[in-house]
Amino acid sequence: MSILxxxxxxxxxxxxxxxxxxxxxxxxxxxxxxxxxxCTTFGSLFTALGVIVxxxxxxxxxxxxxxxxxxxxxxxxxxxxxxxxxAIARAAYRSGVKPKGAVVDKLEDRS
Amino acid sequence: MLAFFVTAxxxxxxxxxxxxxxxxxxxxxxxxxxxxxxxSLIVGAIAGRVxxxxxxxxxxxxxxxxxxxxxxxxxxxxxxxxxWAMAKANLDVAYRVITGKIRPGIVRLSPGLSxxxxxxxxxxxxxxxxxxxxxxxxxxxxxLFVHWINVRDTDPSAEAVxxxxxxxxxxxxx
Numbered sequence: 001m002s003i004l005x006x007x008x009x010x011x012x013x014x015x016x017x018x019x020x021x022x023x024x025x026x027x028x029x030x031x032x033x034x035x036x037x038x039c040t041t042f043g044s045l046f047t048a049l050g051v052i053v054x055x056x057x058x059x060x061x062x063x064x065x066x067x068x069x070x071x072x073x074x075x076x077x078x079x080x081x082x083x084x085x086x087a088i089a090r091a092a093y094r095s096g097v098k099p100k101g102a103v104v105d106k107l108e109d110r111s
Numbered sequence: 112m113l114a115f116f117v118t119a120x121x122x123x124x125x126x127x128x129x130x131x132x133x134x135x136x137x138x139x140x141x142x143x144x145x146x147x148x149x150x151s152l153i154v155g156a157i158a159g160r161v162x163x164x165x166x167x168x169x170x171x172x173x174x175x176x177x178x179x180x181x182x183x184x185x186x187x188x189x190x191x192x193x194x195w196a197m198a199k200a201n202l203d204v205a206y207r208v209i210t211g212k213i214r215p216g217i218v219r220l221s222p223g224l225s226x227x228x229x230x231x232x233x234x235x236x237x238x239x240x241x242x243x244x245x246x247x248x249x250x251x252x253x254x255l256f257v258h259w260i261n262v263r264d265t266d267p268s269a270e271a272v273x274x275x276x277x278x279x280x281x282x283x284x285x
Contacts, residue, residue, distance in 0.1 A: 028215075
């Protein structure tokens with residue numbers, strides 16, 4: 001039981017850590033957003049799964065409620081994380097940040 | 112008016128889910144029933160028009176999402192192909208984080224979806240999957256502008272970038 005929890009938390013922390021490294025390694029705002037959204041969503045999904053498994057396995061009204069709340073938080077996270085990064089990317093483009101080293105930029109013709 | 116009620120009922124349902132087990136009237140206390148009802152009416156009044164937009168020229172209304180079959184399909188999509196693609200995306204990004212091999216660019220996709228919900232679903236799916244990030248959307252045609260971290264084709268079809276997602280979005284929302 002606790003091994004499963006450690007594995008889930010470990011995967012989650014690993015991907016969240018990769019997201020943090022991506023922020024340092026990538027050259028511009030768009031590529032950094034790639035790392036920041038995908039890795040943190042996936043990582044948080046696993047840490048949340050850990051909490052859900054723990055909540056249901058532990059049982060009792062209090063812990064079941066905890067697990068249900070985390071499920072709702074997970075749904076909210078899956079919806080808001082890409083929406084938020086989309087808003088950041090769009091705002092960045094509108095304020096004149098060009099993608100660095102881009103081989104093609106279809107948005108340029110439009111605006 | 113229908114949009115208002117649907118949004119309010121949805122918000123009320125979520126409120127009850129969050130406060131489950133707080134009292135003795137079914138499973139909630141009287142305070143939670145009242146505050147939940149008041150809050151969801153406010154949410155419905157503010158967000159109803161955004162959540163279910165009126166029919167626009169050439170676009171279909173989002174009220175079609177009330178069909179529970181669509182939600183079932185959505186769930187299947189979420190657990191099956193979406194989760195799998197997301198896992199692949201993360202390994203892909205991890206690979207690029209470590210090696211630093213990137214070839215970025217912004218491409219234009221024409222998925223040809225006619226509902227706002229479908230376009231939103233596709234845009235969010237694209238953001239969470241292999242090396243792609245939605246930057247902007249052309250609201251009239253539903254075209255998406257996607258930042259692609261490893262451009263293989265400067266004028267790709269929607270299928271080349273996001274695989275079966277277009278079909279799924281069409282199946283769920285149209």
